[in-house]
Amino acid sequence: MAALFGARVRRLRLAAGLTQAELGDKTHVVSTRIPRIERASGAKPTLELARALDVALGANDLLVELWPYVYREAFPDWSRRFMEYSERVVLIRQYAAHVVPGLLQTEDYARAVLSLDALLDSEEQLEERVTARMGRQERLGSPDRPELWMILDEAVLRRPIDNHRVMRTQLTRLLDAATERHIVVQVLPFDHGGHEAMGGSLTVLTLPDGSEVAYTEGSDYGQLIEEPASVSRYKVIYDRLKAAALPPFMSRDMIRSAMEGNYRGAKVPSRSERRRLAQEQLQQSSRGRLRGGGQRVPGRRPRP
Numbered sequence: 392m393a394a395l396f397g398a399r400v401r402r403l404r405l406a407a408g409l410t411q412a413e414l415g416d417k418t419h420v421v422s423t424r425i426p427r428i429e430r431a432s433g434a435k436p437t438l439e440l441a442r443a444l445d446v447a448l449g450a451n452d453l454l455v456e457l458w459p460y461v462y463r464e465a466f467p468d469w470s471r472r473f474m475e476y477s478e479r480v481v482l483i484r485q486y487a488a489h490v491v492p493g494l495l496q497t498e499d500y501a502r503a504v505l506s507l508d509a510l511l512d513s514e515e516q517l518e519e520r521v522t523a524r525m526g527r528q529e530r531l532g533s534p535d536r537p538e539l540w541m542i543l544d545e546a547v548l549r550r551p552i553d554n555h556r557v558m559r560t561q562l563t564r565l566l567d568a569a570t571e572r573h574i575v576v577q578v579l580p581f582d583h584g585g586h587e588a589m590g591g592s593l594t595v596l597t598l599p600d601g602s603e604v605a606y607t608e609g610s611d612y613g614q615l616i617e618e619p620a621s622v623s624r625y626k627v628i629y630d631r632l633k634a635a636a637l638p639p640f641m642s643r644d645m646i647r648s649a650m651e652g653n654y655r656g657a658k659v660p661s662r663s664e665r666r667r668l669a670q671e672q673l674q675q676s677s678r679g680r681l682r683g684g685g686q687r688v689p690g691r692r693p694r695p
């Protein structure tokens with residue numbers, strides 16, 4: 392797809408009577424960027440650059456329409472399939488062990504996290520990844536937005552990423568998201584101890600037809616699980632994490648305490664108290680989201 396994109400850029404450029412340097416000037420990129428795009432070598436073009444090329448070459452959105460396929464090509468098969476499922480999902484249940492998940496990252500936080508990749512080739516590739524990550528968040532604001540239930544390990548709040556300003560803005564973003572009717576944020580405190588998902592992140596996706604897939608991810612691997620029996624086991628793991636995590640209103644208190652640099656400032660209830668609160672929370676959630684034979688009722692979930 393990158394080669395096809397490059398070939399289209401070259402054909403359109405020649406038809407417009409432009410040199411590579413002239414096209415670079417029109418799109419505000421360094422002179423060597425256009426040859427690399429046309430040869431499909433180096434970092435893939437960003438969405439912003441695809442739009443600029445489209446306008447400069449009068450491509451009538453051809454390059455913009457090709458860009459998502461070029462972008463997906465940069466990821467391994469399991470990651471691309473996960474993203475394809477994510478575009479159709481109606482419910483996302485996610486546990487994050489180390490950093491805020493991409494769907495709720497601010498741009499500065501995303502840039503700081505993505506820049507830690509030891510295999511990053513260039514600043515251009517970094518900006519490409521940041522742009523793509525921000526673009527995936529748009530679905531949370533769309534009319535067919537999915538419900539999102541997110542569990543964050545306490546380490547996510549305590550580990551400073553970049554500087555104080557970036558972290559404070561990111562934690563503010565979490566608090567704002569937690570007030571949305573379709574988003575629930577919980578924190579799993581350190582005193583819970585060990586659990587089955589400590590190795591990395593866990594995501595369970597529910598699709599419109601009711602089918603489900605699970606996805607596990609570490610720093611340099613990912614695994615998409617589609618076999619129903621295996622998915623059910625990961626759902627059990629997720630439910631255990633949800634029951635052990637702080638209720639949403641207490642989780643928000645812990646996030647506020649982290650913003651103030653007082654990570655132990657929030658009162659953490661005992662395990663038995665958390666179990667009781669979790670039972671009440673799950674009962675309320677079930678009453679709000681289910682009716683009759685288990686049909687989803689959007690927007691009816693009560694907030695704790």
